[in-house]
Amino acid sequence: MAAIKIMITDDHSMIREGLKNLLELDGDIKVIAEAENGQECLDKLSTVKPDVLLLDINMPVMNGLEVLAALKERRIRVKVLVLTVHNEVEYLMKAVDIGVDGYVLKDSESAELKKAIFAVASGENYIQPSLIPALNSKMIEKNDDEARIDELTRREIEVLKLLSVGMYNKEIAERLDISERTVKNHVSNIFKKLEVTDRTQAAVFAIRNNLVKI
Incomplete structure (x- = not known):
C-alpha cells in the first residue's frame, strides 16, 4: 500500500518537525510539504497534492478556519484534518459547519492522530471521541435556536x-x-x-x- 501523503500547516517549526518525525516513523505516512501560515498553505496546494492536510487553527496571515473556507470556496480537493490546542466546542462547530473531515487535539496520543489520518484518508470523518458529547449538545442547542429564529x-x-x-x-x-x-x-x-x-x-x-x- 502506498504511503499516505501529508502536508503540515502550523506556524511553529518545532511542531512541524516533531510531527514529521513522528508520522514518518512506520513508513506508512509521508510528509510531502509544510507551510507556516494559511496563505503559504493555499499557495503550496497549487503545486503539491497531499492526501491529507494537517491544519492548525491559530496562525498568522490566515488562520485555519479561513483556510478551510477558502478550500471549499475554491473547490480544492484535499481531506482536511484540523490538529489544534482548541478544545472549545465553538471552534469545532465552525470547522464542522464549513466542512472539515477530521478534528483532533494536539494533546492526543500519536496512535489517535494516526488513526484519524487513516480514517480521513479513506473518506471517513473523524472527530476525537472526547469532543463528541460537547459537539452533540451544541448541535441540539443550535437546532433549538434555529427553530426559535424561524418563529x-x-x-x-x-x-x-x-x-x-x-x-x-x-x-x-x-x-x-x-x-x-x-x-x-x-x-x-x-x-x-x-x-x-x-x-x-x-x-x-x-x-x-x-x-x-x-
Whole structure:
C-alpha cells in the first residue's frame, strides 16, 4: 500500500518537525510539504497534492478556519484534518459547519492522530471521541435556536437586532417609524419566542446566532 501523503500547516517549526518525525516513523505516512501560515498553505496546494492536510487553527496571515473556507470556496480537493490546542466546542462547530473531515487535539496520543489520518484518508470523518458529547449538545442547542429564529417575524428580527446593540424602545420606534407601544409588544413577543426574560439574554441570543456583529 502506498504511503499516505501529508502536508503540515502550523506556524511553529518545532511542531512541524516533531510531527514529521513522528508520522514518518512506520513508513506508512509521508510528509510531502509544510507551510507556516494559511496563505503559504493555499499557495503550496497549487503545486503539491497531499492526501491529507494537517491544519492548525491559530496562525498568522490566515488562520485555519479561513483556510478551510477558502478550500471549499475554491473547490480544492484535499481531506482536511484540523490538529489544534482548541478544545472549545465553538471552534469545532465552525470547522464542522464549513466542512472539515477530521478534528483532533494536539494533546492526543500519536496512535489517535494516526488513526484519524487513516480514517480521513479513506473518506471517513473523524472527530476525537472526547469532543463528541460537547459537539452533540451544541448541535441540539443550535437546532433549538434555529427553530426559535424561524418563529420570529421579519419585524421582530429588526427589533431584536436594534435592542441587541443597546437601543431603547423609544429609539427603536423612531428608527422603524412605529409607535413605542408597538415596539413594546414586539419585545414582549421576542422574549416569549426566544424563551428569555430580559434584553441582555435576547442580545446574547442574537450575538450567538450571528444576527448582530460585535
